[in-house]
Amino acid sequence: MTTSPNSFRTGPDERGHFGIFGGRYVAETLMPLILELEKAYNAAKADPAFQSELDYLLEHYAGRPSPLYFAKRLTEKLGGAKIYLKRDELNHTGSHKINNVLGQVLMAKRMGKTRVIAETGAGQHGVATATACALFDIPCVVFMGSVDVERQSPNVFRMKMLGAEVRPVTAGSSTLKDAMNEALRDWVATCENTFYCIGTVAGPHPYPAMVRDFQCVIGNETRQQMMKAEGRLPDTLVACIGGGSNAMGLFHPFLDDPGVRIVGVEAAGHGIESGEHAASLTGGRPGVLHGNRTYLLQDKEGQITEAHSISAGLDYPGIGPEHSWLKENGRVEYVSATDTEALDAFGVLCKLEGIIPALESSHALAHVIKLAPTLPMDNLLVMNLSGRGDKDVPQVAARMGMKIES
Amino acid sequence: MSRIAKRFAQLKADKRAGLVTYVTAGDPDADVSYQILKGLPGAGADLIELGMPFTDPMADGPSIQLAGQRALKAGMTVDKTFDMVKRFRKDTGDNDTPILLMGYYNLVYQRGPEKFCKDAAAAGVDGFILVDLPPEEADELKPFAAAAGLDTVLLTAPTTDDKRLPAVLKYSSGFVYFVSVLGITGTSSATEEAVQNHVARLRRHTKLPIGVGFGIRTPDQAAAVARHADAAVVGTAIIDRVKAGLDDKGKAKPDLVPGVFAYIKALAAGVRGVRKD
Numbered sequence: 130m131t132t133s134p135n136s137f138r139t140g141p142d143e144r145g146h147f148g149i150f151g152g153r154y155v156a157e158t159l160m161p162l163i164l165e166l167e168k169a170y171n172a173a174k175a176d177p178a179f180q181s182e183l184d185y186l187l188e189h190y191a192g193r194p195s196p197l198y199f200a201k202r203l204t205e206k207l208g209g210a211k212i213y214l215k216r217d218e219l220n221h222t223g224s225h226k227i228n229n230v231l232g233q234v235l236m237a238k239r240m241g242k243t244r245v246i247a248e249t250g251a252g253q254h255g256v257a258t259a260t261a262c263a264l265f266d267i268p269c270v271v272f273m274g275s276v277d278v279e280r281q282s283p284n285v286f287r288m289k290m291l292g293a294e295v296r297p298v299t300a301g302s303s304t305l306k307d308a309m310n311e312a313l314r315d316w317v318a319t320c321e322n323t324f325y326c327i328g329t330v331a332g333p334h335p336y337p338a339m340v341r342d343f344q345c346v347i348g349n350e351t352r353q354q355m356m357k358a359e360g361r362l363p364d365t366l367v368a369c370i371g372g373g374s375n376a377m378g379l380f381h382p383f384l385d386d387p388g389v390r391i392v393g394v395e396a397a398g399h400g401i402e403s404g405e406h407a408a409s410l411t412g413g414r415p416g417v418l419h420g421n422r423t424y425l426l427q428d429k430e431g432q433i434t435e436a437h438s439i440s441a442g443l444d445y446p447g448i449g450p451e452h453s454w455l456k457e458n459g460r461v462e463y464v465s466a467t468d469t470e471a472l473d474a475f476g477v478l479c480k481l482e483g484i485i486p487a488l489e490s491s492h493a494l495a496h497v498i499k500l501a502p503t504l505p506m507d508n509l510l511v512m513n514l515s516g517r518g519d520k521d522v523p524q525v526a527a528r529m530g531m532k533i534e535s
Numbered sequence: 536m537s538r539i540a541k542r543f544a545q546l547k548a549d550k551r552a553g554l555v556t557y558v559t560a561g562d563p564d565a566d567v568s569y570q571i572l573k574g575l576p577g578a579g580a581d582l583i584e585l586g587m588p589f590t591d592p593m594a595d596g597p598s599i600q601l602a603g604q605r606a607l608k609a610g611m612t613v614d615k616t617f618d619m620v621k622r623f624r625k626d627t628g629d630n631d632t633p634i635l636l637m638g639y640y641n642l643v644y645q646r647g648p649e650k651f652c653k654d655a656a657a658a659g660v661d662g663f664i665l666v667d668l669p670p671e672e673a674d675e676l677k678p679f680a681a682a683a684g685l686d687t688v689l690l691t692a693p694t695t696d697d698k699r700l701p702a703v704l705k706y707s708s709g710f711v712y713f714v715s716v717l718g719i720t721g722t723s724s725a726t727e728e729a730v731q732n733h734v735a736r737l738r739r740h741t742k743l744p745i746g747v748g749f750g751i752r753t754p755d756q757a758a759a760v761a762r763h764a765d766a767a768v769v770g771t772a773i774i775d776r777v778k779a780g781l782d783d784k785g786k787a788k789p790d791l792v793p794g795v796f797a798y799i800k801a802l803a804a805g806v807r808g809v810r811k812d
Binding site for chain 2: 156310432
C-alpha cells in the first residue's frame with residue numbers, strides 16, 4: 130500500500146470491512162441476527178446508561194483500572210528500554226477477557242437473550258463468560274476443544290464451579306477453531322434466545338469492532354497512566370496475539386500517534402520454518418473462515434491447517450481482521466516467538482518480578498526480552514500483561530519435569 | 536435457459552416436484568463416490584448437489600462433517616471434484632441433470648472467484664450453493680458466476696423476514712433454497728404446516744422454483760415437502776447410508792452403492808407420488 134489513510138481508527142466501514150478484511154461471511158440463518166446485534170450495539174454505544182453500567186462493573190467488579198507497573202528489575206536486567214507492564218492479569222478472573230465479556234453480557238441482557246454461549250481456548254474467555262453469566266443469572270454453555278480441556282484443566286473446573294456447562298469438542302483438531310465451529314453450530318439452532326459471546330476481535334461484523342471497543346479500556350487507561358507517570362506517551366507497545374483482542378485493546382487508542390511504535394507477537398510454536406505454529410500473519414494468507422476474511426493458516430486449496438502453540442489461547446489458525454489490515458498498511462509490526470522462547474520468558478518474569486504470567490502473555494515478554502536491549506534507556510515500552518499464569522502451572526511443571534503433589 | 540431452469544420447467548410440465556440429492560465429493564473415496572454420482576439420475580435424483588469437502592463445515596452436523604473428513608483423508612481436492620463432473624458428463628452422456636457445487640466460500644476464494652467459475656463451467660457444473668456467502672458478500676462472486684453462465688442459489692431461512700427477502704432473492708438464480716429449520720444439517724425436521732407457510736410466503740416474493748431442505752429423512756417427509764415446494768433436498772440421510780456401507784476399516788462394502796440407490800429410489804417414489812396440478 131502506497132498511501133496511508135488519514136486515520137487508522139475509523140474502521141470498519143458500514144459493511145464491516147477493514148480494507149478487504151472483515152465482513153459477514155455467515156449462513157443466512159444468522160444474518161438477520163448479526164444485523165440485529167449491530168443495530169442494538171449502535172444503540173447501546175449511544176446510550177449513556179449502558180456505558181455507565183459497564184464503567185461501574187469494570188471499576189467495582191473487575192477491579193479496573195489495572196495498574197501500569199514499572200518493572201524495575203526486568204528493565205535493569207535487559208539494560209535498554211524502560212519497561213512498564215500493563216497489569217491486566219490482575220483483573221477479576223485473571224485476564225483481559227473480562228473487559229469484553231462484561232460488555233457483551235450487558236448486550237445480551239439488553240437484547241432480551243436468555244442464554245449465552247462462548248468458545249474458549251485457554252479457558253480464560255470461558256471463565257470470564259461463566260463469571261459474568263453467574264453475576265447476571267444467565268445460563269451459560271462454553272465450547273472447548275477436548276485437547277484444551279486436557280491442558281487447561283484448572284479453568285475447566287473454574288467454569289463448572291461458576292455454574293457453566295463445558296462441552297468438550299472432539300471434531301477436527303479439538304482446539305479453539307473447532308470450539309468456535311461448534312459454538313456457531315449451536316448458535317444457528319438457538320439464535321432466537323441465545324447470545325454468542327465471542328472472545329476475540331474476530332467473527333462476523335460487528336464482533337471485531339464491538340470486542341475491540343470493549344477492550345480499548347486497556348489502551349485508554351495506559352495513555353492516561355503513562356501521561357501521569359512520565360508526562361508523555363509511550364514509545365513502544367508490545368502485546369501477544371492469538372485472535373488479537375488484548376493487543377487491539379492496547380494498540381487501537383495509539384494508532385493515530387505516529388511516534389508510537391506498535392508490535393504484535395504471534396505464536397511461532399516449534400518455529401515458523403517447522404510449519405508447526407500459530408502465526409497466521411507471518412505464515413498464512415488471506416482467506417475466509419468464521420465469518421470474516423482475514424489471514425489464515427491454510428493449504429494451497431484453502432483447507433484450514435492446524436495451528437500449533439504451547440499456549441492454548443494462541444492456538445488458532447486465524448486472527449482478527451483489523452490486525453490483517455494493520456499488517457498490510459504497515460502501521461503495526463507483527464513478529465513471533467516460539468514455545469521455547471515463551472517458556473524461558475515465563476521463568477524470567479517469575480524470578481525477576483514475582484509475577485507468574487500466562488503462557489499467552491509470555492510470548493509478548495519473549496519479544497520484549499529481544500527488543501528492549503536494542504532500545505535506548507529513555508524509550509518507554511509498555512507490554513500488555515494480559516493474563517496470569519496460574520492456569521498454566523500444571524502444564525509448565527510437566528514441561529520442566531516437575532511433579533505437582535496433590 | 537440454464538440446465539437448472541430447464542429441469543424445473545420439465546418438472547412443471549410433468550406435474551411433479553423434483554428430488555435434489557446431496558453427496559460429498561470423494562466420500563468415502565474418489566472411486567466409490569464417482570460410482571454413486573454416476574448412478575444418481577438413474578436412482579431418481581432430478582438435481583445433484585455435490586459437496587466440496589472442507590475442514591471447517593460450520594453449518595453442518597456430524598454426518599456431513601465426517602463425510603468431509605473421509606473425503607479429505609482419501610485425498611479429495613477441488614480439481615478432482617471438477618474431474619468427477621467432467622467424467623460424469625462424458626461417461627453418461629447426461630447433459631440434462633443439473634449439478635450444483637455446495638460448500639464453503641474459502642475454496643472458491645483461494646482459486647479466485649473468476650477462475651473458479653470458469654473452471655466449474657468448463658467441467659459441466661451448473662451452479663453454486665455457498666453456505667457462508669450471504670447477499671451482503673455475494674457481490675464478489677455473482678458477476679463471475681453470471682459471466683460463466685452459472686446459477687447462484689442463495690439460502691433463505693426461517694429467520695429471513697419479508698424485509699430481507701428481496702435482498703436475498705436479488706442474488707438468487709436457478710432456484711431458491713429454503714432451509715426449513717433453525718439449525719445445522721441433519722438434525723431436526725420441520726412440520727408440513729411450517730413448510731407450507733414458509734413456501735407460500737416465499738412465493739409472494741419470487742417466481743423462482745423453491746427447493747426445501749434440512750431434516751428430510753423418509754419418503755413420507757419428502758412427499759410432504761413435495762406437496763408444497765418445487766423440490767425436496769435430501770443430504771444427511773443419504774450420507775448416513777454411505778456410512779452404513781463402510782466396513783471397520785472405512786472401506787466400502789459391496790452393498791454400499793446399491794444401498795444408497797435403493798434409498799434414493801424410495802425417496803424418489805415419495806416425491807413422484809405427489810401429483811401437482
